[in-house]
Amino acid sequence: MYKLLIRPLLFLFPPEQAHKIVLGALKVARYIPGCRFLIRLMFRRRSKLLEKELFGIKFPNPVGLAAGLDKNGEYYNDLANLGFGFMEIGSLTPLPQDGNPTPRLWRLPKDRALINRMGINNRGVRSALQTLKQEHPKIIIGANISKNTDTPNEEAGKDYARSIALLYDFVDFFVLNVSCPNVRDLDRLQGDNMLQQVLDSVKEVIRYNETARPVLLKVSPDMSRDQLDVIIHLALINGLDGIVATNTTRSRSNLVTAEKTVTAIGEGGLSGAPLFEKSLETVRYIHAKSNGLLPIIASGGIMTPDQASRMMDAGASLIEVYTGFIYEGPAFAKRIVKHLKKRMKK
Numbered sequence: 001m002y003k004l005l006i007r008p009l010l011f012l013f014p015p016e017q018a019h020k021i022v023l024g025a026l027k028v029a030r031y032i033p034g035c036r037f038l039i040r041l042m043f044r045r046r047s048k049l050l051e052k053e054l055f056g057i058k059f060p061n062p063v064g065l066a067a068g069l070d071k072n073g074e075y076y077n078d079l080a081n082l083g084f085g086f087m088e089i090g091s092l093t094p095l096p097q098d099g100n101p102t103p104r105l106w107r108l109p110k111d112r113a114l115i116n117r118m119g120i121n122n123r124g125v126r127s128a129l130q131t132l133k134q135e136h137p138k139i140i141i142g143a144n145i146s147k148n149t150d151t152p153n154e155e156a157g158k159d160y161a162r163s164i165a166l167l168y169d170f171v172d173f174f175v176l177n178v179s180c181p182n183v184r185d186l187d188r189l190q191g192d193n194m195l196q197q198v199l200d201s202v203k204e205v206i207r208y209n210e211t212a213r214p215v216l217l218k219v220s221p222d223m224s225r226d227q228l229d230v231i232i233h234l235a236l237i238n239g240l241d242g243i244v245a246t247n248t249t250r251s252r253s254n255l256v257t258a259e260k261t262v263t264a265i266g267e268g269g270l271s272g273a274p275l276f277e278k279s280l281e282t283v284r285y286i287h288a289k290s291n292g293l294l295p296i297i298a299s300g301g302i303m304t305p306d307q308a309s310r311m312m313d314a315g316a317s318l319i320e321v322y323t324g325f326i327y328e329g330p331a332f333a334k335r336i337v338k339h340l341k342k343r344m345k346k
């Protein structure tokens with residue numbers, strides 16, 4: 001029904017508008033008696049077999065929703081009904097920011113992909129905090145945080161630390177986004193000295209809290225092996241809890257969409273099917289190089305349940321989807337869960 005009817009209708013709208021329509025519909029469902037229950041009944045699938053304990057958190061299943069869909073942390077309890085075992089909200093920055101001018105999101109249907117240069121538009125950590133205080137999450141929440149675009153990289157540590165301090169008691173884990181290709185120079189935070197500075201600030205704020213909150217780092221798929229080695233080393237010596245691999249790519253290779261169309265779009269991060277092999281290789285490399293010591297959440301181009309399995313085989317402990325959810329629809333998490341369960345039984 002989604003692919004035959006709803007998706008063609010939604011794809012008539014510009015992507016950012018379609019996104020708002022879907023999230024708006026989820027909001028409306030809150031006020032229709034029994035609707036949330038029905039959605040939950042349709043899309044949620046419980047499975048003892050797939051429960052997983054990782055960095056002190058018990059995940060009901062390993063399929064998560066990646067960052068960027070619920071940027072402000074407004075829809076987590078609606079999205080919780082769609083069968084995800086966890087989700088990321090954000091990226092959130094300490095201060096609200098508008099992001100890049102529109103248009104900033106495009107579909108490449110022939111490639112089952114998206115290109116975005118949203119630029120981390122969000123209402124800021126305090127806005128999310130307000131919602132989190134009012135509405136207790138019914139799903140495991142990772143807060144994906146980043147620095148404000150105007151904050152120089154040299155002072156980025158303060159931004160990450162500020163957001164962590166504010167959100168500490170209200171989310172389950174943190175993801176440091178240092179890899180978004182759509183904020184000027186942000187991915188340079190993945191370099192040796194800069195990253196150490198960020199991690200020092202983060203460790204400082206965590207030290208003063210009694211309860212543990214896992215901290216993961218989200219990396220780019222566009223790094224060389226040498227750059228990845230530095231990150232793996234820093235992650236291990238600084239006691240990071242894991243890596244989210246990967247963010248979107250700057251690469252435009254292997255696309256079927258006409259070159260003219262792709263060039264006209266310009267800069268931005270590519271997600272979806274063309275990203276899969278690159279992310280898979282990154283997951284495999286991190287897993288091998290860290291001797292399996294760094295838990296990995298795989299994100300990047302998972303468009304079928306089988307690709308979710310391949311990420312797990314490559315060393316991922318959990319997986320996340322975004323573009324696959326847009327193309328495959330609300331039953332996507334449930335389908336992956338069903339597939340993984342079958343695979344476990346074998």
Ligand SMILES: Cc1cc2nc3c(=O)[nH]c(=O)nc-3n(C[C@H](O)[C@H](O)[C@H](O)COP(=O)(O)O)c2cc1C
Nearest residue numbers: 066067068090091116247271272300301321322323
């Ligand atoms: C429109 C859009 C917005 C995104 N915003 C963020 C973001 O704010 N922070 C972040 O860490 N990743 C963001 N991402 C990246 C996704 O979380 C994910 O890592 C990436 O799209 C690869 O997964 P996919 O191929 O399943 O989409 C965004 C992706 C898209 C398509």
